[in-house]
Structures are given as C-alpha cells and as structure tokens.
C-alpha cells in the first residue's frame with residue numbers, strides 16, 4: 452500500500468518513487484503506532500529562467516506532487532525580489548527540514564536564493580545572540596550543475612571536487628545550529644540521459660517522503676553547537692535586525708520588512 456503522503460502522483464513525475472523508499476516511509480497509522488514523528492518539510496526552489504530548465508522544473512513538480520510538503524517557487528513568489536521576511540520566517544519555523552533546490556550559478560546559487568538567505572536568516576533570529584529559530588533543523592541542498600562529474604575533479608576544468616564549493620553552505624548551517632545533510636547533486640544537467648534524470652527525481656521525491664528515515668542520517672551526529680556571533684560582527688543591515696554596539700537594543704526580530 453502506498454503511504455498517504457504520496458497519494459497524489461505528480462503529472463511530470465515520469466518515474467515513480469522507488470518502492471524501496473516508499474516501504475520505509477511512515478504510514479500515518481503506522482507512525483502513530485510506533486511513535487514515528489511526522490516531520491515538516493519546506494522546499495525552496497530558485498530558478499531564474501524556468502523556460503530553460505530541464506532538471507529543476509522536474510524537481511519542483513515532484514515536490515509539488517507530494518502531499519504535506521510546503522513548496523515555494525521563489526522567482527514566481529517574488530518576481531520583484533521583495534521578500535516577505537515575516538511570512539518566510541513563519542514557513543521556516545514550521546519546518547524540520549529546509550530544502551534548497553537550485554541550479555549552480557558561478558559555483559554558488561541564483562541571486563534570489565542568496566537574497567532570501569540574506570533577508571530571512573537574520574541575526575538575532577536565525578543566529579547570533581538569542582537567534583535560535585533554526586536550532587536542530589536540517590538543511591538539504593539539492594543542486595544541479597552544467598559540468599559533468601568528471602569536470603569536478605582536480606584534473607577537470609572545475610579543478611575541484613564539487614564538495615570544495617560547499618563550505619559556505621555548511622558554515623551557514625553551522626552558524627544557525629542546523630545539520631547540513633549530504634547534498635543531492637545532478638551533474639551534467641544538459642548532457643545526462645533521461646533515465647539518469649528520472650532516477651535523480653525519483654530519489655529526491657523518495658527522500659522527501661521518507662524524511663527523516665534516511666539511512667545516511669542514522670549515523671549522523673546531531674546539529675553542531677551554534678557559536679554566539681556578537682552583534683559587533685554584523686552591520687546594521689537592510690532588514691533592520693542588527694544594531695551596532697552602543698546603539699539602542701533594537702529588537703532583533705524587527706526584520707519583517709526591508710528598508711526602502
């Protein structure tokens with residue numbers, strides 16, 4: 452029997468979620484019988500040009516096809532780049548797993564995804580003194596690259612393993628007291644065959660359904676201790692969340708709107 456979370460099959464989801472993954476998924480009744488907690492998932496997808504997308508549009512559709520998963524297509528939600536910080540913080544606060552889905556652009560993320568991080572993960576809320584809103588949550592990067600895996604080798608044209616480009620993501624998670632889960636990467640987005648893409652999308656959907664019952668999480672340590680980042684180390688920012696030393700102690704949560 453299929454778990455209830457997968458009751459709605461996504462229209463573009465060519466390959467079904469593997470039955471092995473579904474077998475591990477907690478059925479609602481089963482979950483209550485065995486005290487398996489239901490965990491909330493927030494999937495944030497950022498792609499500046501959907502019409503050109505082969506990989507990420509499939510991931511977006513797959514996520515949307517899974518009942519109970521909160522999905523946000525950032526470039527459709529905020530075409531003017533004006534992020535509703537309070538709304539985003541509410542969505543993040545509700546989630547146990549936060550998933551960033553995007554193509555790799557210049558070894559990093561598309562600009563609206565970066566702005567989302569800048570605005571939403573503010574000092575005093577996500578990190579820094581009294582900033583514990585993300586504590587013990589999980590962060591999962593689901594990324595695609597134009598370069599094939601062989602290009603992400605010391606002898607390849609990218610000169611480094613893909614993991615060499617991830618310390619900024621990892622450290623951001625650490626500062627926010629989150630676990631950085633092993634990324635799910637699709638290499639060679641334009642050259643890989645359809646079967647490889649189908650398998651990638653299936654594995655992604657299977658993981659959303661079965662979270663947190665992933666084999667690789669069993670041995671993984673909990674979230675790292677979050678260091679206290681002093682207010683002096685962040686300038687007064689556009690979201691108005693930070694005061695420099697000596698200024699009045701403005702609420703760290705006064706970041707619900709961007710300063711014009």
Ligand SMILES: Cc1cc2nc3c(=O)[nH]c(=O)nc-3n(C[C@H](O)[C@H](O)[C@H](O)COP(=O)(O)O)c2cc1C
Nearest residue numbers: 504505506507554555556557558595596597598640
């Ligand atoms: C502005 C820009 C920058 C890019 N930078 C990289 C890069 O640094 N490394 C890489 O492997 N691919 C890079 N690519 C290729 C994209 O990552 C690739 O086209 C994308 O992952 C494919 O996903 P999609 O089919 O959803 O568009 C870049 C593409 C663009 C448009």
